[in-house]
Amino acid sequence: MTPQPGLIFVTSEDDRYLVKGGIGTATGVLTDSIRDLYPDRRVDWITESPTAATFVEREGSLTRHYLSRTECGVRMPLSRFARVVDDYLRRMLDQRLEDPNSPGLIIEAADWEGLASAVFRDLDGDESLKVARLHTPLALCAQVNELALTAEDNAQMEREGVQLSHSDLLSAPTGFVLSRTLETVLAGSTDAPPTAVIPNCADVAGFLPSENGQRQALDHLLQATGIAVPEAAFKIFVLGSVEYRKGVRIIQDAIPKVFDSIPNCHLVWIGHFASSDQLTANSKLPPEAFYSGIPERWRSQVHLTGFIDHGDLHQVLPGADLFAVCYLADNFPGVVLEIALSEQPVVALLRGGVREMIMGRDRPMALVLDDALPDSISEQLRAAANQHFRDPTEGKTLARKLRLHVLDRFSPDTVTPSLLATYDHHLDRKRGTARPWARLRPSA
Missing domain, CATH: 3.40.50.2000 (Glycogen Phosphorylase B;)
Incomplete structure (x- = not known):
């Protein structure tokens, strides 16, 4: 069997320890579905650790990488944690893409918090596809939530903008959030990335009708x-x-x-x-x-x-x-x-x-x-x-x-094959004129 491109997912939350909202839950249903439907396809998920320790959990072809957000006993600000994620992701990419026989990599990073922004900015080889998965950028949340923006919030929005503008593909669950993102976050951009609308998977197994009255x-x-x-x-x-x-x-x-x-x-x-x-x-x-x-x-x-x-x-x-x-x-x-x-x-x-x-x-x-x-x-x-x-x-x-x-x-059996086919297609198009892998330098 021809090796399939590996997948790396980057979020600030998961579906197990730090369930802050829908991003971790949606990514959890998707990665579990890929593991079950495509057991030969390697999947890595980088996210925040619920403890002061960095640790790894493996479940078949799926590996979860939990990165500590604690420094000197104190929880890091998001801008500092973004650099931790950046360093970890760069080392993973260097290990995976140096192999001349690598089938390529697909990196899907949530737009929220822009944790892969520096890698997306610096990574320009044809061996990888940089996908920004649109959940709801902070710029959109701030408008509706009447948010008084802090310096950290402004830094987050800047990272999100960098990540989106340097993506190879904007992947959105709905046409609504795609159009709002293009209007609000990438307003005025004359060279927006290609786009695709692919829904999130429903947790069919986890939400069967209850027998409870x-x-x-x-x-x-x-x-x-x-x-x-x-x-x-x-x-x-x-x-x-x-x-x-x-x-x-x-x-x-x-x-x-x-x-x-x-x-x-x-x-x-x-x-x-x-x-x-x-x-x-x-x-x-x-x-x-x-x-x-x-x-x-x-x-x-x-x-x-x-x-x-x-x-x-x-x-x-x-x-x-x-x-x-x-x-x-x-x-x-x-x-x-x-x-x-x-x-x-x-x-x-x-x-x-x-x-x-x-x-x-x-x-x-x-x-x-x-x-x-x-x-x-x-x-x-x-x-x-x-x-x-x-x-x-x-x-x-x-x-x-x-x-x-x-x-x-929205069942995983319907959504997951469609999502992977879309990502694989865009990676194949990008690799049509593949260049040798150039090792990523640490970000400044």
Whole structure:
């Protein structure tokens, strides 16, 4: 068998120890899929260590490299950690590409944080394909999250811009994030890299419909978070970090309307929120800031659970009567896949990449909020919740259709071969006039 190009993935989080958001989860599903479908294809994943130690884990053809972000007992700033990743990646490339019989390498680095920016800038041989995987660059997050930028944030955006502009291929899960990135991050560029739109893989095995009934799911929620939600209540769940771009203001504005219409309604928000000593580039809100936007009379019926491990999440999802996805500018939110695979009813704002995820051939496969009427979104949410409260038939029917839609379009067996075929094709085109490998110098 002809050796296939190796693959190197670079992210700042994984799906096991440092699950900060969707990037690590999406990369984990993809790399596991490559390992299982193509066991002869070497895969390396460079990411941040959850401890002060650097260590390696091997699972068949997949090797995870966990790099320490601790220096002299203190967590490094991101700009310093970027240099650690850069040095490690350069040494790996030198070892792998010096071999004259090397079949080549494909390096997929998440745009977020730009950890491979210096390597992408300096690496110009034809033996490798530099792929920037678009999740959501900080420049886009900063606009929607009303972020006051720090020096570290500005350095991050500069790295992201360098990495994107020196890529051989921009690989995006949705056309939405691709167009926004070209407009915002690469604005004015006359020589943007080639592009491809390839969705993320759905974690089909991890999010089968749970056998839990609603009572068991609420018991699991209580055990995981200490939060008790009455089974008799009408329960709306929100998944995702507590951020403006995840629809905080829509939810805050809708709560009085929904709760006046359905007094026994409870809202449960599952996801990371900020603490007083936690400032992130995603600008998550602390609980007090979130609750300040909700009338006091309803606050006891609104619950922030914090993060629930993905391994437990599918046991909790059946506790909801309805999920609300009101993201303002998200790329390819994994929560849509998780809700869909769990076959739970959902009402979704048709904005950003969500539209591309839930649209069938002629209609959306969920209850929807019309983005063309932005001043009435919270009222639309009240109407959709009230409709589902009175008659859940349509929501449940759409939930079954959405699950089949996700299984058809986003399963690893469908997405992974398409992604690798695209990357291999671009590497083959690049290697048409291959030059000898020139050892990478350490970055300045």
